[in-house]
Amino acid sequence: MTKAKSGPKQGTLIIIGGHEDHDGDKVILKEVASHVRNGKLVLATIVSHEPDGYLEKYQASFAELGVGHVTELYVEDRTEANDEAKLKALDDVQAVFFSGGDQLRITSQIGGTPVVDRVMEIYRSGGVIAGTSAGASMMSDTMLVKGTSGASFRVGDVRMAPGLGLLPNTIIDQHFAERGRIGRLIGAVSQNPRELGIGIDEDTAIVVEGDQFRVIGSGAVYLVDASGATYSDVTEADTRTTLSIHDLKLHVLSSGDRFDMVTRRPVQG
Amino acid sequence: MTKAKSGPKQGTLIIIGGHEDHDGDKVILKEVASHVRNGKLVLATIVSHEPDGYLEKYQASFAELGVGHVTELYVEDRTEANDEAKLKALDDVQAVFFSGGDQLRITSQIGGTPVVDRVMEIYRSGGVIAGTSAGASMMSDTMLVKGTSGASFRVGDVRMAPGLGLLPNTIIDQHFAERGRIGRLIGAVSQNPRELGIGIDEDTAIVVEGDQFRVIGSGAVYLVDASGATYSDVTEADTRTTLSIHDLKLHVLSSGDRFDMVTRRPVQG
Numbered sequence: 001m002t003k004a005k006s007g008p009k010q011g012t013l014i015i016i017g018g019h020e021d022h023d024g025d026k027v028i029l030k031e032v033a034s035h036v037r038n039g040k041l042v043l044a045t046i047v048s049h050e051p052d053g054y055l056e057k058y059q060a061s062f063a064e065l066g067v068g069h070v071t072e073l074y075v076e077d078r079t080e081a082n083d084e085a086k087l088k089a090l091d092d093v094q095a096v097f098f099s100g101g102d103q104l105r106i107t108s109q110i111g112g113t114p115v116v117d118r119v120m121e122i123y124r125s126g127g128v129i130a131g132t133s134a135g136a137s138m139m140s141d142t143m144l145v146k147g148t149s150g151a152s153f154r155v156g157d158v159r160m161a162p163g164l165g166l167l168p169n170t171i172i173d174q175h176f177a178e179r180g181r182i183g184r185l186i187g188a189v190s191q192n193p194r195e196l197g198i199g200i201d202e203d204t205a206i207v208v209e210g211d212q213f214r215v216i217g218s219g220a221v222y223l224v225d226a227s228g229a230t231y232s233d234v235t236e237a238d239t240r241t242t243l244s245i246h247d248l249k250l251h252v253l254s255s256g257d258r259f260d261m262v263t264r265r266p267v268q269g
Numbered sequence: 270m271t272k273a274k275s276g277p278k279q280g281t282l283i284i285i286g287g288h289e290d291h292d293g294d295k296v297i298l299k300e301v302a303s304h305v306r307n308g309k310l311v312l313a314t315i316v317s318h319e320p321d322g323y324l325e326k327y328q329a330s331f332a333e334l335g336v337g338h339v340t341e342l343y344v345e346d347r348t349e350a351n352d353e354a355k356l357k358a359l360d361d362v363q364a365v366f367f368s369g370g371d372q373l374r375i376t377s378q379i380g381g382t383p384v385v386d387r388v389m390e391i392y393r394s395g396g397v398i399a400g401t402s403a404g405a406s407m408m409s410d411t412m413l414v415k416g417t418s419g420a421s422f423r424v425g426d427v428r429m430a431p432g433l434g435l436l437p438n439t440i441i442d443q444h445f446a447e448r449g450r451i452g453r454l455i456g457a458v459s460q461n462p463r464e465l466g467i468g469i470d471e472d473t474a475i476v477v478e479g480d481q482f483r484v485i486g487s488g489a490v491y492l493v494d495a496s497g498a499t500y501s502d503v504t505e506a507d508t509r510t511t512l513s514i515h516d517l518k519l520h521v522l523s524s525g526d527r528f529d530m531v532t533r534r535p536v537q538g
Contacts, residue, residue, distance in 0.1 A: 152446040152470050152489035152521070177421040180449025183489070186521060201421050220421035220452070220511045224519075231535065233523075242489045242523035246535045250493075250519045252421070252455060254502075254511035266500065266515045 011123040013166055013208035017174040017200030017219065018100060018133035022061045027255075028205045028217050032095060033065035035128040039094030040069040044119075044135075047075060047109045048101030058097070073115075081113035090118040095128040098135025104145050104161055106138050116164060129166060136174045136200060139166045144173055144188050150180035153187030156239025160188060167208060169261070171195045176222060178202050189226045190234045190245050196264060197224030204255075211262045215253045225249040225264050280392040282435055282477035286443040286469030286488065287369060287402035291330045296524075297474045297486050301364060302334035304397040308363030309338040313388075313404075316344060316378045317370030327366070342384075350382035359387040364397040367404025373414050373430055375407050385433060398435060405443045405469060410434045413442055413457050419449040422456030425508025429457060436477060438530070440464045445491060447471050458495045459503045459514050465533060466493030473524075480531045484522045494518040494533050 012035055020028040032041070043058050059070045073089050073096075075081050090096070096119050098106065110116050123129050129139075137143045143163030148154070160171075173185045176199035189197040200206065201219025215221050225248065226232075232245040251266055253259060258267035281304055289297040301310070312327050328339045342358050342365075344350050359365070365388055367375065379385050392398050398408075406412045412432030417423070429440075442454045445468035458466040469475065470488025484490050494517065495501075501514040520535055522528060527536035 150447050150449055152523075177449060177452050178419050180419055180446060180451075182449075182451045183446050183521075186519075218511065220513075231537070242487065243521060244489075244523045244526050245521045248519040248521070250455075250517040252452075252512060252514045252517070254421075254513045257513050268500070 011126050012128045013139060014128060014130035014205050015136045015139050015167065015172060015200065015208065016130065016132035016205040017136060017176055017202050019175075019202040020132055020205065020217070021203050022057060026061060026065065028203065029061050030065055031205070031207060031216055032097065032128060032130050033062055033067045036067045036095045040071070040092060041067055041095040041097060042071055042073045042089060042093050043097050043099060044073045045099045045101075046073070047077070047105040048099055050099055054099070075110060075115060078109055078113060081110045081115045087114055087118055090115070090122065093122055093127065095130065096122060098129075098131035098138065100133030100135060103134040103137040103143055103163070106134060107143070107161060107163060111162070111164070123166065133174050137172050138163045140170045140172045140195075141165045141168050142171060142195065144171055144184065147181070147184030147187065149184065151183055153183040153243045154240055155187070155234055155243055158184050158187045169195055170198050173197070173199045176201050177219065182222065182224075185222070185224050186226070186245060186248065187243055189224055190229070190232050190243060193226035193229055196261060197226070198222070199224065212258055212260050212267060214258045215255055217255060219254070221253045223251040223253065223259060227264065280395050281397045282408060283397060283399035283474050284405045284408050284436070284441060284469065284477065285399065285401035285474040286405060286445055286471050288444075288471040289401055289474065289486070290472050291326060295330060295334065297472065298330050299334055300474070300476060300485055301366065301397060301399050302331055302336045305336045305364045309340070309361060310336055310364040310366060311340055311342045311358060311362050312366050312368060313342045314368045314370070315342070316346070316374040317368055319368055323368070344379060344384060347378055347382060350379045350384045356383055356387055359384070359391065362391055362396065364399065365391060367400035367407065369402030369404060372403040372406040372412055372432070375403060376412070376430060376432060380431070380433070392435065402443050406441050407432045408435045409439045409441045409464075410437050411440060411464065413440055413453065416450070416453030416456065418453065420452055422452040422512045423508065424456070424503055424510055424512055427453050427456045438464055439467050442466070442468045445470050446488065451491065451493075454491070454493050455495070455514060455517065456512055458493055459498070459501050459512060462495035462498055465530060466495070467491070468493065481527055481529050481536060483527045484524055486524060488523070490522045492520040492522065492528060492533075496533065
């Protein structure tokens with residue numbers, strides 16, 4: 001069994017597979033709101049020009065849930081990520097919510113800058129870091145950047161890069177069932193089964209506290225554990241060959257289920 | 270370990286995930302052709318009005334591979350499935366190739382008729398029964414008829430019906446990675462883990478002889494084995510709830526790999 005590296009654990013991560021509900025029960029946003037209470041939430045639209053009305057949509061949804069203070073942090077480039085005014089936007093903040101877009105643009109523009117240091121501080125001091133879609137992918141140490149959806153994995157298909165490392169020893173994928181991404185997640189974890197593959201459907205999230213998470217929302221979360229795999233041809237095959245891998249373990253979890261990332265087991269009851 | 274029921278085993282099944290290649294190496298059609306040699310092949314387009322040129326396409330492809338005798342068996346309804354002239358079309362035939370369409374239309378129109386009896390005789394006497402897409406699904410005892418693609422499984426989502434039973438103890442799904450069907454296959458096998466889930470990609474096939482099969486073609490074959498599952502809420506949840514199931518075993522196989530359906534293990538080497 002792979003042991004999780006001991007990372008920062010004091011806060012809460014809410015990792016969302018994209019398209020969280022804004023119109024119905026808002027289960028996922030409600031979970032975020034329950035951690036923020038009367039505090040401040042920053043919507044981090046790092047290098048993503050979100051369409052007009054995007055911030056307003058989150059402000060309206062969160063206002064209904066009792067969170068009145070929602071501001072945007074838009075960072076254009078690395079120069080801005082070192083800007084004092086931008087950093088001030090993260091003062092006295094209880095939650096940072098990363099929007100979607102392109103995970104590589106997020107990490108390339110803010111990785112190693114004071115903005116990430118501040119996000120880590122917020123997390124370590126008990127705050128919430130949430131991310132949806134690309135904002136979910138970048139939570140892992142090594143993040144999945146690109147890979148074929150709706151296809152089986154061909155060795156060489158997948159592109160990975162260093163993520164923010166908030167959730168160590170995992171590779172996170174999003175829009176999971178909707179875009180048919182089991183193949184690329186298997187391909188990613190086959191390259192180092194130390195990493196636990198976590199595939200999160202739309203309108204579905206994992207709420208991570210300590211070594212465990214629980215599932216909320218309407219879809220499923222897939223855990224792909226290759227640590228017991230008995231065979232894989234990931235290194236032998238040429239890059240256009242379809243991957244073979246034997247004895248993967250797969251868990252499908254839904255709302256209310258809990259999982260322990262150290263034992264890599266669902267938590268019963 | 271679930272033992273396979275002893276079914277007819279003398280012939281060969283070639284079960285194809287749809288869209289087998291006609292323009293390149295024709296790996297799958299070549300495999301079919303290698304079993305037919307100088308014999309006759311019937312393209313069974315049961316109740317599927319295939320577009321003009323469909324039969325001609327198969328005739329041309331098979332002619333290139335040395336199979337000169339390819340005829341069509343089109344059966345409009347159950348009355349025709351009892352027709353002597355239709356049955357004569359299956360005399361002295363080495364291979365029957367079921368085209369795609371709607372698996373429920375195939376079984377509802379020919380199930381329990383002399384046409385199926387003749388197909389079984391051909392199989393038992395050493396012939397080849399091939400099927401692509403819907404023609405693949407209908408090979409199992411209990412066949413998957415409908416279910417959501419590109420979504421996780423909600424209890425009640427999937428519809429099953431009795432298949433032709435050529436490959437006992439399995440549930441076969443096709444266009445597998447391309448249409449994101451892992452969710453529905455997991456949902457189907459969770460209802461009775463005696464059945465082994467077999468998900469076949471496009472331009473990919475399994476060649477079944479005896480208790481083993483081997484994989485050919487460009488994609489992957491997914492084996493979903495729920496026999497070791499430690500938990501499933503398939504009976505408890507209401508029909509709109511997303512399924513939870515723990516400890517599935519998953520194998521991903523590609524061209525050249527072999528699998529034993531009795532031991533439910535990939536065959537090494």
